[in-house]
Amino acid sequence: MRLVIQETSEKVGEFIANYIREKIVNFKPTEEKKHYVLGLPTGSSPLPIYKRLVAMHKEGKLSFKNVITFNMDEYVGLSPEHPFSYHYFMHENLFKYIDIERQNIHILSGVAADAEAECEAYEAAIKRAGGIDLFLGGIGVDGHIAFNEPGSSLASRTRLKTLTRDTIIVNSRFFESVSQVPTKALTVGVGTIMDAKEVVLIVTGHNKAMALYKTVEEGISHMWTASALQMHRHSMIVCDEDATDELKVKTVKYFKDVESSNRL
Numbered sequence: 001m002r003l004v005i006q007e008t009s010e011k012v013g014e015f016i017a018n019y020i021r022e023k024i025v026n027f028k029p030t031e032e033k034k035h036y037v038l039g040l041p042t043g044s045s046p047l048p049i050y051k052r053l054v055a056m057h058k059e060g061k062l063s064f065k066n067v068i069t070f071n072m073d074e075y076v077g078l079s080p081e082h083p084f085s086y087h088y089f090m091h092e093n094l095f096k097y098i099d100i101e102r103q104n105i106h107i108l109s110g111v112a113a114d115a116e117a118e119c120e121a122y123e124a125a126i127k128r129a130g131g132i133d134l135f136l137g138g139i140g141v142d143g144h145i146a147f148n149e150p151g152s153s154l155a156s157r158t159r160l161k162t163l164t165r166d167t168i169i170v171n172s173r174f175f176e177s178v179s180q181v182p183t184k185a186l187t188v189g190v191g192t193i194m195d196a197k198e199v200v201l202i203v204t205g206h207n208k209a210m211a212l213y214k215t216v217e218e219g220i221s222h223m224w225t226a227s228a229l230q231m232h233r234h235s236m237i238v239c240d241e242d243a244t245d246e247l248k249v250k251t252v253k254y255f256k257d258v259e260s261s262n263r264l
């Protein structure tokens with residue numbers, strides 16, 4: 001696992017946006033040949049990244065023409081037009097500003113009549129796209145990745161999940177009241193994320209410090225589902241200084257040393 005520590009959340013955004021741009025540009029995706037397949041999260045953590053990706057696109061430095069995206073999750077019961085749905089979030093913060101083809105955007109439907117069939121079709125669509133090249137993710141304060149709440153199987157696939165009370169309360173900041181937050185979501189599984197060729201996790205802010213500590217320094221546990229990344233062959237966590245508050249000084253020094261020797 002690579003751990004990159006940046007001073008601020010803005011710098012984390014800059015680092016990851018540059019990283020993604022480089023990946024897409026070097027891949028040279030073409031319509032005939034192959035698309036670059038990105039997994040994407042919602043939440044406040046990816047916002048600085050999306051802002052920069054949009055800016056790069058506006059400056060003509062990045063095209064999404066041959067990029068396919070799969071979002072991590074969606075609330076059950078919210079239609080794509082609902083202002084608190086993840087469909088709406090993605091459209092408002094990224095998709096409406098870039099040149100991605102409508103048919104290349106994939107987001108689970110929170111209003112599917114048959115949730116199980118919706119999840120199975122999502123897994124099949126990922127397979128058809130050739131798998132995910134880079135899955136970008138955020139993390140919950142309880143260490144969840146996508147909506148894989150504590151206790152989720154680390155081998156899980158896309159499915160319906162009941163949200164914990166903690167997640168409902170934390171996510172209520174995007175709604176008008178706690179009672180408006182849906183209690184269920186459709187989410188890719190930990191196994192779905194682990195199948196990606198590469199996983200990049202954004203961890204910013206002091207409120208994520210315990211989750212980062214559990215993910216990096218403690219053992220793999222279904223109670224902190226992001227810790228499964230310890231078993232991934234190509235995972236990178238990019239965090240800010242605030243998020244390192246619970247890490248050992250020795251751990252922080254080590255990963256900083258590794259990064260500075262990488263730059264030599």
Ligand SMILES: N[C@@H]1[C@@H](O)[C@H](O)[C@@H](COP(=O)(O)O)O[C@@H]1O
Nearest residue numbers: 041043044045138139140146147
């Ligand atoms: N399902 C999402 C996760 O994918 C996200 O990582 C997490 C953290 O969100 P934020 O970045 O706003 O802290 O929130 C939600 O629960």
